[in-house]
Amino acid sequence: MKFDKYEWTAISIMVLLFILVGFIQGWSVSLVILNMCIISAIMTMGVNISWGYAGVINFGVMGFLAMGGLAAVLVSYPPVKEAWHVGGSGLGISFILLVALVTVVYFITKLVEKKSHKYWLNGLVIFFGLIIIRYFFLNATDRIEEVDPALAGFLGGANLPIIFSWVVGGLFAGGVAFVIGKVALGLRSDYLAIVTLGISEIVVSVLKHEEWLSRGVKNVIGLKRPVPYEINLQTSDWFINMVMWFNSSKLNQIIDADQKQEILNKLIIDSSSLFVKLNYTILFFTVMIVIYYFANKAQISPWGRMMRAIRDNEVSANAMGKDIVKQHLIIFVIGAAIVGVAGAMLVTLDGLFTPSSYRPLRFTFIIWIMVIVGGSGNNLGAIFGGFVIWFAWIEVAPLTTFLINLFTSGLDPQNAIRLHLLDSVPYFRYLLMGMVLLLILRYRPKGIIPEKVRHS
Amino acid sequence: MVDFINSIVVLLNFVIVPGLSYGSQLALGALGVTFVYAILRFANFAHGELMSFGAMITILFTWFFQSQNIGLGILPTALIALPFGILATIVLGLLSDKFVFKYYRKQKSVPVVLAMVSIGVMFVINAIVRIIIGPGDKKFLDGQKFIIKARQFKEITGLNEGLALKSSQVITILITIALLTFTFWFLQKTKTGKSMRAFSDNEDLALLSGINPDRVVFITWLIVGTLACVAGTLYGLDKSYQPIIYLNLVLPIFASAIVGGIGSPFGAVVGGYVIAFSEIMVTYAYKKFFKYLLPENLEPSSLVQLLSTDYKFAVSFTILVIVLLIRPSGIFRGKVL
Numbered sequence: 138m139k140f141d142k143y144e145w146t147a148i149s150i151m152v153l154l155f156i157l158v159g160f161i162q163g164w165s166v167s168l169v170i171l172n173m174c175i176i177s178a179i180m181t182m183g184v185n186i187s188w189g190y191a192g193v194i195n196f197g198v199m200g201f202l203a204m205g206g207l208a209a210v211l212v213s214y215p216p217v218k219e220a221w222h223v224g225g226s227g228l229g230i231s232f233i234l235l236v237a238l239v240t241v242v243y244f245i246t247k248l249v250e251k252k253s254h255k256y257w258l259n260g261l262v263i264f265f266g267l268i269i270i271r272y273f274f275l276n277a278t279d280r281i282e283e284v285d286p287a288l289a290g291f292l293g294g295a296n297l298p299i300i301f302s303w304v305v306g307g308l309f310a311g312g313v314a315f316v317i318g319k320v321a322l323g324l325r326s327d328y329l330a331i332v333t334l335g336i337s338e339i340v341v342s343v344l345k346h347e348e349w350l351s352r353g354v355k356n357v358i359g360l361k362r363p364v365p366y367e368i369n370l371q372t373s374d375w376f377i378n379m380v381m382w383f384n385s386s387k388l389n390q391i392i393d394a395d396q397k398q399e400i401l402n403k404l405i406i407d408s409s410s411l412f413v414k415l416n417y418t419i420l421f422f423t424v425m426i427v428i429y430y431f432a433n434k435a436q437i438s439p440w441g442r443m444m445r446a447i448r449d450n451e452v453s454a455n456a457m458g459k460d461i462v463k464q465h466l467i468i469f470v471i472g473a474a475i476v477g478v479a480g481a482m483l484v485t486l487d488g489l490f491t492p493s494s495y496r497p498l499r500f501t502f503i504i505w506i507m508v509i510v511g512g513s514g515n516n517l518g519a520i521f522g523g524f525v526i527w528f529a530w531i532e533v534a535p536l537t538t539f540l541i542n543l544f545t546s547g548l549d550p551q552n553a554i555r556l557h558l559l560d561s562v563p564y565f566r567y568l569l570m571g572m573v574l575l576l577i578l579r580y581r582p583k584g585i586i587p588e589k590v591r592h593s
Numbered sequence: 594m595v596d597f598i599n600s601i602v603v604l605l606n607f608v609i610v611p612g613l614s615y616g617s618q619l620a621l622g623a624l625g626v627t628f629v630y631a632i633l634r635f636a637n638f639a640h641g642e643l644m645s646f647g648a649m650i651t652i653l654f655t656w657f658f659q660s661q662n663i664g665l666g667i668l669p670t671a672l673i674a675l676p677f678g679i680l681a682t683i684v685l686g687l688l689s690d691k692f693v694f695k696y697y698r699k700q701k702s703v704p705v706v707l708a709m710v711s712i713g714v715m716f717v718i719n720a721i722v723r724i725i726i727g728p729g730d731k732k733f734l735d736g737q738k739f740i741i742k743a744r745q746f747k748e749i750t751g752l753n754e755g756l757a758l759k760s761s762q763v764i765t766i767l768i769t770i771a772l773l774t775f776t777f778w779f780l781q782k783t784k785t786g787k788s789m790r791a792f793s794d795n796e797d798l799a800l801l802s803g804i805n806p807d808r809v810v811f812i813t814w815l816i817v818g819t820l821a822c823v824a825g826t827l828y829g830l831d832k833s834y835q836p837i838i839y840l841n842l843v844l845p846i847f848a849s850a851i852v853g854g855i856g857s858p859f860g861a862v863v864g865g866y867v868i869a870f871s872e873i874m875v876t877y878a879y880k881k882f883f884k885y886l887l888p889e890n891l892e893p894s895s896l897v898q899l900l901s902t903d904y905k906f907a908v909s910f911t912i913l914v915i916v917l918l919i920r921p922s923g924i925f926r927g928k929v930l
Contacts, residue, residue, distance in 0.1 A: 564720045565720065
């Protein structure tokens with residue numbers, strides 16, 4: 138991984154910004170932003186792989202993130218035994234019936250020759266099949282949802298460490314992407330954008346309303362953490378010793394024992410929350426570096442070259458004997474799987490799963506702005522885009538408040554316009570995002586760190 | 594016989610009238626999307642926000658007129674404010690074209706880039722709308738709310754079931770009919786309309802025969818602005834105005850346009866009604882309907898609902914996916930005006 142001067146500048150500006158925030162708003166704020174930046178960067182790498190490498194558009198980011206989040210719940214939550222007891226068999230039967238239905242449809246598609254017959258037969262089989270399955274399924278799910286609705290009301294998970302869910306989330310998202318890709322990848326790019334956007338809405342609405350699976354809008358809270366809890370840290374000796382060691386010079390100046398103890402307690406509480414965030418940062422950063430390493434390797438490999446060839450000229454790549462449909466499907470699935478990993482990490486960081494928080498504006502379009510601003514086709518660019526845009530997304534609010542106060546300082550503090558503007562501070566970030574996207578597309582269409590063209 | 598009429602009234606009240614008004618709103622929106630697609634050749638993600646902007650301006654003028662005590666009596670004041678909203682929406686459309694879209698059109702950028710650009714425009718308009726009017730729920734329907742209330746209907750006809758007819762629904766349907774008639778007359782009969790159809794069919798040929806592309810684009814934004822503002826305002830009148838709704842409305846609108854055959858105005862209208870009716874019919878509980886039709890011992894015990902109303906939104910995309918799989922060019926073979 139060799140960076141040129143320009144890239145080093147970009148990286149150092151970013152580092153400086155975080156240090157600046159650390160000094161002005163506190164290190165805790167800085168680390169919170171950094172963690173989300175890293176997760177955003179992983180999402181952008183996922184999008185970048187399908188869009189930047191192969192030109193396959195993926196507007197279903199939100200849906201894949203939600204699948205990752207679901208994986209986090211299903212992996213880490215303890216199983217609700219009673220729910221399995223009352224509803225497990227019903228679910229099993231409906232699953233077997235579903236498999237049977239899919240097999241029947243598959244054989245009808247294979248065996249029946251005439252196209253119109255095929256559609257009618259398939260339609261009929263699916264219609265009646267679904268009615269039968271619904272009967273068993275609704276019975277089972279109703280019973281599951283009745284089990285202790287205030288606390289459970291769903292099947293629960295596998296009670297494994299949540300860190301496994303990062304892989305499982307990738308698999309879930311990749312699986313969904315495989316189905317979507319099979320269905321939709323033949324479409325023209327702008328149709329594909331709309332279709333993936335629509336399907337991601339379907340995925341989220343399923344997660345919102347299938348309470349037996351994801352607890353739906355009742356949300357899942359209190360997921361296990363991969364890192365220690367603050368409260369345990371505050372009582373463990375090694376941590377207290379470490380805090381004392383770090384702040385020894387400061388503590389030694391204070392002679393009064395009571396005061397010293399008081400300050401030490403405060404330091405311990407502060408540093409325990411910092412320590413937890415730092416642990417997350419280290420974990421996420423490792424994942425990001427691993428993905429970045431492999432993404433880069435893939436890009437310069439023969440496979441990556443083939444992908445670029447397909448992106449730049451489908452017809453001639455096809456003429457060279459490349460299977461475009463298959464390669465598009467592969468890269469769509471890989472990209473979605475990386476987004477799924479990011480989704481699982483997002484839920485891990487929050488410790489809760491709220492399906493209604495998945496909105497396309499926040500989780501699809503912003504990610505795309507990150508990719509385009511950063512530079513599609515360049516992994517470092519994608520990461521940089523994720524960092525810059527998320528940083529801006531968070532820091533715009535205090536900045537606009539400051540600016541509005543500055544410009545309206547001549548006005549009466551109770552002035553209606555001033556108050557109205559201060560109320561609408563959160564929406565200025567949308568304005569900024571739109572403007573940034575438009576400006577970049579106009580004056581630097583390849584992004585801040587553009588793709589490197591290799592002549593080899 | 595009475596049972597049969599009762600069941601029909603149930604259907605009318607809960608499926609057909611709401612379907613017609615929602616379908617009209619979708620149809621107007623989809624028509625706008627189709628115009629942009631056929632003439633400017635890109636998928637305009639900002640269309641929903643254009644509708645929202647138009648509705649917002651209409652609301653602001655409605656409030657102004659209400660404060661001046663200007664009104665239409667039983668009709669909503671929004672109807673006087675509508676022309677101002679339309680004007681503002683057209684201006685916004687033209688401005689976005691001049692400062693944003695024109696550059697890419699001259700560059701002959703690929704449609705995907707233009708779609709991305711429209712997302713940028715979407716963000717900007719979204720922010721402007723929210724900064725001006727705020728994210729909250731705004732009601733601006735005044736005048737007489739119902740033409741027939743359910744109870745009045747029962748008293749007049751002596752039936753068990755009532756049919757409530759909201760004035761916003763009737764206004765929606767009437768305005769839609771008028772606007773659609775005008776648009777189709779314009780496209781088929783006037784010289785400008787014909788030049789637009791020629792332009793969308795084959796740009797180079799149209800240019801060769803002396804059609805001024807700037808004029809075609811200008812007229813397109815006039816039509817798109819009008820359609821967007823009317824659709825947005827009618828939706829706001831019928832339900833209620835909330836900026837976030839219009840963002841969610843973009844997808845059903847796209848679905849309508851694509852299902853009907855994107856680029857085909859007639860298809861867009863049909864697609865709008867198809868999507869609206871399927872959304873409502875699939876999620877409606879038919880229990881009451883069957884209660885009147887079937888003999889007592891066959892009465893259904895469950896709700897007879899195909900999908901729960903939670904999935905209302907998902908229905909339109911499912912139809913979209915099915916149509917794209919079976920007939921990618923839509924019901925009416927799109928691409929040309």
